[in-house]
Structures are given as C-alpha cells and as structure tokens.
Amino acid sequence: xxxxxxxxxxxxxxxxxxxxxxxxxxxxxxxxxxxxxxxxxxxxxxxxxxxxxxxxxxxxxxxxxxxx
Numbered sequence: 001x002x003x004x005x006x007x008x009x010x011x012x013x014x015x016x017x018x019x020x021x022x023x024x025x026x027x028x029x030x031x032x033x034x035x036x037x038x039x040x041x042x043x044x045x046x047x048x049x050x051x052x053x054x055x056x057x058x059x060x061x062x063x064x065x066x067x068x
Contacts, residue, residue: 015023
C-alpha cells in the first residue's frame, strides 16, 4: 500500500479537480453496486391514492414542455 504524505498547506487548501478525480479513482474498487433487475410494470388500475397539491399541479401546467 502506498504511503501518501500531505503538507499542512495542502491539507488546509481546497482540493483541485485533478486531486478529487484521483481520490475518486482510488476509491472506485471499494464501491460495489449490486446488479438490479428492472422493476415490473404496474397496471394503472393499481395506482391510486396519489394526491398532488394544487400549487404543484399549476407549476407543472405552467411549464411549456410539460403543460397541455
């Protein structure tokens, strides 16, 4: 295992993008993501009890790409 030494100035300063990318690359092997299957589709008749506040509905309706 490598031994990294960091000066006090380096420790107290903001990390650079290159340093953050390097840190992330070293951590990648520790992050194991389990394989997930696709969720089964749900029939619309089984979806009930959803309540949308009027303010939220107005917000979405006022958004051109979502509104009618």
